Amino acid sequence: xxxxxxxxxxxxxxxxxxxxxxxxxxxxxxxxxxxxxxxxxxxxxxxxxxxxxxxxxxxxxxxxxxxxxxxxxxxxxxxxxxxxxxxxxxxxxxxxxxxxxxxxxxxxxxxxxxxxxxxxxxxxxxxxxxxxxxxxxxxxxxxxxxxxxxxxxxxxxxxxxxxxxxxxxxxxxxxxxxxxxxxxxxxxxxxxxxxxxxxxxxxxxxxxxxxxxxxxx
Numbered sequence: 001x002x003x004x005x006x007x008x009x010x011x012x013x014x015x016x017x018x019x020x021x022x023x024x025x026x027x028x029x030x031x032x033x034x035x036x037x038x039x040x041x042x043x044x045x046x047x048x049x050x051x052x053x054x055x056x057x058x059x060x061x062x063x064x065x066x067x068x069x070x071x072x073x074x075x076x077x078x079x080x081x082x083x084x085x086x087x088x089x090x091x092x093x094x095x096x097x098x099x100x101x102x103x104x105x106x107x108x109x110x111x112x113x114x115x116x117x118x119x120x121x122x123x124x125x126x127x128x129x130x131x132x133x134x135x136x137x138x139x140x141x142x143x144x145x146x147x148x149x150x151x152x153x154x155x156x157x158x159x160x161x162x163x164x165x166x167x168x169x170x171x172x173x174x175x176x177x178x179x180x181x182x183x184x185x186x187x188x189x190x191x192x193x194x195x196x197x198x199x200x201x202x203x204x205x206x207x208x209x210x211x212x213x214x215x216x217x
Contacts, residue, residue: 085203106140
């Protein structure tokens, strides 16, 4: 092989090696860029899904006035998730008046509110006060505690009485042969109240699962 031919061969070999290295470097760079893009997309997706999840939860299981709920739960020795679940079932956290005249977040009837005021010492209470979320939740929490005490801590009976009145619940319990024999699925005679009790039970679990921090659980 001549010297010129050898030089050309060597030069070609060097260029080929350099080109190969350059392609490999470019390939690695593309790989790094692809990995970075995938990682960024993963972060965006995670944040986006979290935001979407929060938005869906806000619609399907809203929570308002959690500070008041926590305070009343502590004062009345109640599960804050139970208070939240009753509010959801009653009003979906909307401050309104029903066709039957029940008022506010916990949908308290004026007659029930007067009873609560007498028993709890609310001497300055007026019916219009039920539009105040703090007073409404305070009165609703007091009534839940009263009903739980009436039924020996049985949340199912207390919630049923919150919806249907204790007179109906007392009659259903008597017909069932006592609290120990009572079955909400068969012994609650009002379909609306059966659905109400089930709804509160399901929402109570939901609030405990999704709002533990907000409710101080």
